[in-house]
Amino acid sequence: MKGKTRAQEICKELGLKLTPQRMAILGYLDGNIAHPSAEDIYSAVSKRFPGMSRATVYNTLASLRDKGKLLELTIDPAKKRYDPDTKPHHHLICLECKRVSDIDRMFDLELPDSLGYDITGNHIEFYGYCPECRSTRT
Amino acid sequence: MKGKTRAQEICKELGLKLTPQRMAILGYLDGNIAHPSAEDIYSAVSKRFPGMSRATVYNTLASLRDKGKLLELTIDPAKKRYDPDTKPHHHLICLECKRVSDIDRMFDLELPDSLGYDITGNHIEFYGYCPECRSTRT
DNA sequence: CCTTTCATTTAGATTCATTCTAAATTGATA
DNA sequence: TATCAATTTAGAATGAATCTAAATGAAAGG
Numbered sequence: 001m002k003g004k005t006r007a008q009e010i011c012k013e014l015g016l017k018l019t020p021q022r023m024a025i026l027g028y029l030d031g032n033i034a035h036p037s038a039e040d041i042y043s044a045v046s047k048r049f050p051g052m053s054r055a056t057v058y059n060t061l062a063s064l065r066d067k068g069k070l071l072e073l074t075i076d077p078a079k080k081r082y083d084p085d086t087k088p089h090h091h092l093i094c095l096e097c098k099r100v101s102d103i104d105r106m107f108d109l110e111l112p113d114s115l116g117y118d119i120t121g122n123h124i125e126f127y128g129y130c131p132e133c134r135s136t137r138t
Numbered sequence: 139m140k141g142k143t144r145a146q147e148i149c150k151e152l153g154l155k156l157t158p159q160r161m162a163i164l165g166y167l168d169g170n171i172a173h174p175s176a177e178d179i180y181s182a183v184s185k186r187f188p189g190m191s192r193a194t195v196y197n198t199l200a201s202l203r204d205k206g207k208l209l210e211l212t213i214d215p216a217k218k219r220y221d222p223d224t225k226p227h228h229h230l231i232c233l234e235c236k237r238v239s240d241i242d243r244m245f246d247l248e249l250p251d252s253l254g255y256d257i258t259g260n261h262i263e264f265y266g267y268c269p270e271c272r273s274t275r276t
Numbered sequence: 277c278c279t280t281t282c283a284t285t286t287a288g289a290t291t292c293a294t295t296c297t298a299a300a301t302t303g304a305t306a
Numbered sequence: 307t308a309t310c311a312a313t314t315t316a317g318a319a320t321g322a323a324t325c326t327a328a329a330t331g332a333a334a335g336g
Binding site: 076101107111115117128129 | 210212213214215218230232233239241243245246247249251252253254255256257258259260261262263264265266267268269272
C-alpha cells in the first residue's frame, strides 16, 4: 500500500538487505545537512533501537561509502564526518564549534601540472568562524 | 664559530628552549616535503635519540603549530600529517600509497555567500593516484 | 662557576575513534 | 518453512593522540 522509502530504495539499488537498523541509519542520514559523525549517528539512531551496536553503524557507513552513496569527510581533525549529499561540493568548517556547512558552488581547479598523478577529484575546505561563534569570541 | 642553524633560529624566535630533542625534530622537518606524520618524525628522530619519548614529538609539534611555524594537515584520514612550509598552498594525495605532494599554485576561491562566517583560510585537497601507484593499478 | 627556576622531557596510563572477531541472528530466496 | 549467506552483536583490539606526575636540564643571575 505505502510507497517505498528512500532508505528502502537505496538498499534495493545497492543489493543490501533491508534490516531495520539500516533503515533507521539511512532514514537519519536522508537529507541530513549536519555532517554527523559516526557517534552522532549512533546516538540518534540507538534512541529508537536501544540494542543496536556501534559496529552496525560503522559497517553500514562503510558499505554506503564504498558504494558511492555517502561521502566520508576528513575535514574535522577529531573524527570522520559523513555527508549523504554525494554531488561534488565543498565545505566550510567553524574552527570553534566544528559545525560544517555546505558550499554549493563551482570553482575552476584546473591543474596544468599534476605531477604525473591521475587526479580523480578535489575538495575545498574553508576555515573560519560561524555566526554564533563569531559573536561569542573574545 | 659556526653559524646558527635554522632550528636554533626558530626556537630563539619563538622563545623556546634549545633542547637537543627539539633541534633534532626541527632539523628533520626543515625543508622536508614528505608531509610526515608524528610517528614518522618519532621514528626518524629517535634513531639519533634512542631515549626520546613520543610525547616530546607531540609537544614540539603542538608548540610549532600553535605558533604558526607548522601546518597540521587533516588530508590523511588515518593520521595527522605535518608540513613545515607554512606559506599558503594546496595538496595532492595518492589514494593508494597516501603520499602527499604540494600544489604551489594560486586559485581564486572568492566566496560571495559565506553564510555569515568569518572566513580565515582555505585549503584544496586533490585526490588521485601517483605515478608509481598508477602503473601498479589493476 | 654555582644555584635557582621553570620549561621541558619522560614513561606510562588514558582516552577516544575506529576496526576486528567470532558467535548469534535474521532477511531473502526457494 | 527450511536454508544460507548477509548482517548484527558485544566486546576485544588497535592506533593516534592526550594527559599525568615526577625527573631532568636549559638558561639567567649572582
